[in-house]
Amino acid sequence: MAIGAGLVFADGSYFSIYVAAPLSIAGSILLIFGMMITSENIGSGELDHEWSPEISKMPDAGRPMYRIDTTLKAPVTTTILCGRCSHLEEISGGKPPSYRCVACGIELWEYEEE
Secondary structure: OHHHHHHHHHOOOHHHHHHHHHHHHHHHHHHHHHHHOOHHHHOOOHHHOOOOOOOOOOOOOOOOOEEEEEOOOOOOEEEEEEOOOOOEEEEEOOOOOOEEOOOOOOEEEOOOOO
């Protein structure tokens, strides 16, 4: 709709009106369609709890690399992937203030600020 209105106001020729009219009508239809979508139509969210990151090794960049993923919906779980040994650990709750990999024993982070 905005592109169609911009074409009409920028140039009032017949050609721009012929191009702007279908764009504006299509924009109106898409706006109405988008307003009719509810959260029930989007998905159930069942896959959130089944998801886990791909297990892979990460290169050392002067210190060990790691990946943290936390779910946003209850129950909140956090997965921690150690990049050095590719160990994936799942803990309940958010990110802990410090973490040491249980497989290789390397400290991934010590404080929340890092």
